[in-house]
Amino acid sequence: xxxxxxxxxxxxSRFERWTKDPPMICRFFNTNEMNTAKSMQASCxxxxxxxxxxxxxxxxxxxGLAGFSLRDVYITNDQNGKPALNVCGSxxxxxxxxxxxxYVHVSLTHEKEYAVAFVIIEKKD
Numbered sequence: 442x443x444x445x446x447x448x449x450x451x452x453x454s455r456f457e458r459w460t461k462d463p464p465m466i467c468r469f470f471n472t473n474e475m476n477t478a479k480s481m482q483a484s485c486x487x488x489x490x491x492x493x494x495x496x497x498x499x500x501x502x503x504x505g506l507a508g509f510s511l512r513d514v515y516i517t518n519d520q521n522g523k524p525a526l527n528v529c530g531s532x533x534x535x536x537x538x539x540x541x542x543x544y545v546h547v548s549l550t551h552e553k554e555y556a557v558a559f560v561i562i563e564k565k566d
Contacts (some may be wrong), residue, residue: 471515492526
């Protein structure tokens with residue numbers, strides 16, 4: 442059963458400044474996301490899509506960004522590039538307290554100026 446959905450859009454140019462400010466990147470992004478961005482030429486798009494996913498996750502929870510660290514929500518990709526939204530720490534505690542055992546689905550896209558993320562939280566039967 443779907444218990445939450447969220448979507449967000451981020452302007453890619455906003456992250457150009459962030460990529461030149463390591464403390465800002467460290468404040469919002471997980472080490473895994475930062476390491477992946479280092480190997481990518483389009484790191485602004487990378488960060489914009491992942492930030493949108495964090496916002497979309499908070500919207501799917503129905504609490505916005507309150508109560509959890511954005512670093513505790515992060516995106517990984519499988520060998521085919523499919524993104525997965527992972528949670529740990531404070532985000533995992535909130536997710537489990539609200540919904541118990543569940544799946545979190547994510548879709549990311551970016552095109553020149555904007556990045557979009559869509560998140561679905563599905564409670565396991």
